[in-house]
Amino acid sequence: MRLKLLGATALVALFATGSAxxxxxxxxxxxxxxxxxxxxxxxxxxxxxxxDIKVDVQDIGNPQVFDKMLAACAAGGEGLPDVMSIENHKAAIFWNRFPDCLTDLTKLGYTDDIKKQFPDFKRAELEVGDAAYAMPWDSGPVAMFYRRDFYKNAGIDPASIKTWDDFIAAGKKISAANPGVVMSQADLNGDSEWFRMLANEQGCGYFSADGQNIIINQPACIAALDKVKAMKDAGTLTAANWAEKVQSNTAGKVATQMYGGWYDGTIRSTSPDLSGKWGVYMMPSMTADGQHAANLGGSSLAIANNSANKEAAWKFVNYALGTNEGQVTMLKSFGLVPSLLSAVKDPFVNEPLPYYDNQKIWVDILGTLPKISPSPGTQYFSDADAVFKAVQTKYLAGGYPDGKTALADAAQQIASATGLPVAK
Structure with a gap:
């Protein structure tokens, strides 16, 4: 009876889309x-x-999504929407503390064939055994966003910067040739961003791949922290928070910003008058032939376990994240970097972008996705990050004799806060 009432036009749409x-x-x-x-x-x-599926996307703010999800999951899922954005490094908190709050997407059609379309580093934080509690969305493959004119004034070819020591040397020349311009900026007091990028590049992080041990005191992490201090001491890195970095970009006071590829959207939207003056190159490493890939940021989409519209929710999540059309639409519009590996082959990725002096920035940025090492946040990321930030501030101010001592202290503090053992 219902089909008769739909009418011919609606029937055509229904059967054409497969949606019912x-x-x-x-x-x-x-x-x-x-x-x-x-x-x-x-x-x-x-x-x-x-x-016939209406999607109501509500912008309620980043910390608010996390806080409201925690409260709702603690209340048995009461008050959750159908779909939620989750930052990858915070994701494990939910299925560790509230294992019945989010849906195992493999029950809705998230097959192994679909999973394989995403890089391992994105999936590592979202899956437990055969279960998958969220689907990878955007990622943050790290890139160096640089001012072409400032580098040119100093005679620096970014292609010649292979190591972090090269970066320090180039920074001194760039600052000398461009009075009032610093080489780069980091939130050295309020964030762990630069350490996490360098550590991830070297295959290190707060926790082991299985999330069961603390490894922040391992040699690769020590090397990363010591290099951050070397750059700070050399004047290559100066302290600045997010807003101060944006102001420096617009005012022409900084030559380089290192961030996940999503920073493209920030630069273009906040400094539109600088079109043609920015470029991109790959991050340096400890050695010229070392790893030149890392990740910073990125999120996923999850579906509430008590949603009354799971099938419809899955169709939206799979369209937005599991198709080139969905992922590339978001890349074009807002610079959100796809995690979907097939999106790398989309024609848009190979287009020259006028803002970057017609450089094909996405070819290089997305090309690093398969090379990025997983860095699980685990349910204890916030605890570990808070400890590290305090240790980093103290070390950069001369409060520890060396990075090894600083990170040994950090490891013990994280162990006390989480109950996890420090890896031998």
Whole structure:
């Protein structure tokens, strides 16, 4: 009877799309700022395929999503939307503390064939055994965003910067040739960003790959922290928080910013008048032939276990994250870097971008995805990060004799906070 009432036009749409949901099916999504805007940009394409699923994307802010999810999961899932954005390094908190709060996506159609379309480093934090509690979304393959004119004034070819020592040497020349310009900036007091990028490049992090041991005191992590201090002592890195970095970009006071590829959207949106003056090159390493890939940031999408619209929610999640169309739409619109490996082959990736003086930046940035080492945040990421940031501040101020001593202290503090053992 219902099919007779649909009418010929609706029937054509239904069978063409393979969608058979009630006309009023609505799913709600929690996300934040540019991520929410990016998800909204996929809705036109999604609704061409699924016209009977309405997607209500709500921008409620990054910390608010996390806090509201924790409270709702603690209450048995009461109050959760159908779909939620989760930062990868915080994701394990939910299925470790609340194992029944989020849906195992393999029960909805997230097959091994789909999983294989994403790099291991993105999946490592989202899967437990055969279960997958979130689907990889954007990633943060690290790149050096640089001012072409400042480098040119100093006679520096970015292709010649292979090591961090090269970076320090180039920084001295660039600052000398461009009065008032610093080589780069890091939030040395309030964040762990530079250490985590360098450590991840060297295959190190707070925790072991299985999340069961603390490894921050291992040689690769020590080398990363010591190199950050060397850059700070040389004047290559100066302290600046997020807002101060944006101001420096716009004012022409900094030559290089190292971030995940998603920083493209920040530069273009906050410094539109500098089109043609920025470029991108790959991060240096400890040695010229070392690893030149790391990740910073990135998120995923999860579906609430108590959602009444799981099938519809899965169709949206799989369209937005599991198709080139969805992922590349978000890359074009808001610079969100796809984790989907097949998106690397999309024609847009090979397009020259006028803002970067027609450089094909995404070819290089996305080309590093398969090389990035996993760095699991585990449910204890926030605890470990808080400990490290305090240790880093103390070390950079001369409070430890060397990086080895600093990270030995950090390891013991993290062990006390988490109950995990320090790896031998």
């Amino acid at each position: 949901f009630a006309a009023q099916t609505t799913i709600t999504v929690w996300s934040w700022n540019v991520a929410a805007s990016a998800l909204k940009s996929t809705l036109e394409g999604f609704n061409k395929k699924y016209p």
